[in-house]
Amino acid sequence: MHELSITENILNVVLKHAQANSVRKVMVVHLRIGTLSDLEDEWIQRYFDYLSKDTLAEGAKLKIERTPVIVRCNDCSESYEADVKNLEHLICPTCRGNRCTLISGREYYIKNMEVL
Amino acid sequence: MENVRLIEVKEDILSDNIKRAGEMRKRLRETHTLLLNLMSSPGSGKTSLILRTVEGLAGKIRLGVIEADIDSTVDAEKVAARGIPAIQLRTGGFCHLDAAMVTQGIDAMDISGLDLVIIENVGNLVCPAEFDTGAHKNVMILSVPEGDDKPLKYPLMFSICDVLLVNKIDYLSLSDFDITALKQRALILNPNLKIFEVSCKTGVGIGGWIDWLQGEVTSFKGSKG
Numbered sequence: 001m002h003e004l005s006i007t008e009n010i011l012n013v014v015l016k017h018a019q020a021n022s023v024r025k026v027m028v029v030h031l032r033i034g035t036l037s038d039l040e041d042e043w044i045q046r047y048f049d050y051l052s053k054d055t056l057a058e059g060a061k062l063k064i065e066r067t068p069v070i071v072r073c074n075d076c077s078e079s080y081e082a083d084v085k086n087l088e089h090l091i092c093p094t095c096r097g098n099r100c101t102l103i104s105g106r107e108y109y110i111k112n113m114e115v116l
Numbered sequence: 117m118e119n120v121r122l123i124e125v126k127e128d129i130l131s132d133n134i135k136r137a138g139e140m141r142k143r144l145r146e147t148h149t150l151l152l153n154l155m156s157s158p159g160s161g162k163t164s165l166i167l168r169t170v171e172g173l174a175g176k177i178r179l180g181v182i183e184a185d186i187d188s189t190v191d192a193e194k195v196a197a198r199g200i201p202a203i204q205l206r207t208g209g210f211c212h213l214d215a216a217m218v219t220q221g222i223d224a225m226d227i228s229g230l231d232l233v234i235i236e237n238v239g240n241l242v243c244p245a246e247f248d249t250g251a252h253k254n255v256m257i258l259s260v261p262e263g264d265d266k267p268l269k270y271p272l273m274f275s276i277c278d279v280l281l282v283n284k285i286d287y288l289s290l291s292d293f294d295i296t297a298l299k300q301r302a303l304i305l306n307p308n309l310k311i312f313e314v315s316c317k318t319g320v321g322i323g324g325w326i327d328w329l330q331g332e333v334t335s336f337k338g339s340k341g
Contacts, residue, residue, distance in 0.1 A: 002210075002211050002212055002242075002243040002246060002247075005210070005212075005214070006129060006130075006246075009129040009130065009132070009133075010129050013125065013127050013129060014125075017123055017125050017127075018123075021121075021123050023121075023123070024118075027120060036271065036272050037246070038242055038272075074307055084271070087267075087268060087271050087301075087304065087305060088267075088268055088301055088304065090304055098304060099303070099304065099307040100304070100307070101306075101307070101308075102275050102305075102306075106246070106272060107128060108128060108129035108130055109126075109127070109128050109129070110125040110126070110127050110128075110129060111124075111125060111126065112122055112123055112124045112125050112126070113122070113123050113125060114120050114121070114122055115120065115121050115122075115123055116118050116119075116120060116121070
């Protein structure tokens, strides 16, 4: 699927910052990925290893933190964390309303990176 | 031993695409051309819906079509045969369209005088949901044979769309598809979703869709650029 283009984007951002900071080698990249993304950590790393060959980021480890799916209740406007496995039965813990709007859970965010 | 430094990046990976998509929306707002992104699984009726839409809007709204296909031009040929400007983007194995690819399509098309451009995205319920194409409206088709459980499997797609067309509704009586359950599941993810039950084969329900689309195009043209 689209692991390749997402991973290419990750690598481009990493290399841009590596060059701007005169980095010799990128060791670790810390990422935050929304739980609604269907990409598996293991596959992102595999694609990254493939794409980053012969670059400053070759061999870098991706540390991925998953951010929860947050929704806002349409009835009482309270935000709460949604259980992705149980999206069919989302009930607002405050007012028991069952209609909500997605706030976060689909981001691909690079926080920082450990470099030499 | 060298010291490991920490560099703050704080960048969204898709930021380039989001930026480009925003530019596309702005540009088309200036020409009063509504861009509509049509998504679905393979075989659920994207091309048939476009052909029905061309028919329904004939003489009222001038439209063009951007077709995405992994490696053929079959769909664009069908559309062009109706005298509609059509651009074929061969994605060469890509599973989705992004804003850069759509920009190429728009650049290749003479959009002056067009009220509406429909993008037929790659047949796939997963990847196209992740990439903003620059469209003003996102529309998806789910066909009855695919099953009523799809909002559970592809929640992102259902949550980013403005319209859900339930196609092949003429098969409903032959299947165990639960239309009430489907609507409930989809509306929980996206309470603002407009749902139309249609059959591109028999033409049932197409009128409601055409009316909605015409209304959107009209109000878009009336809005300030």
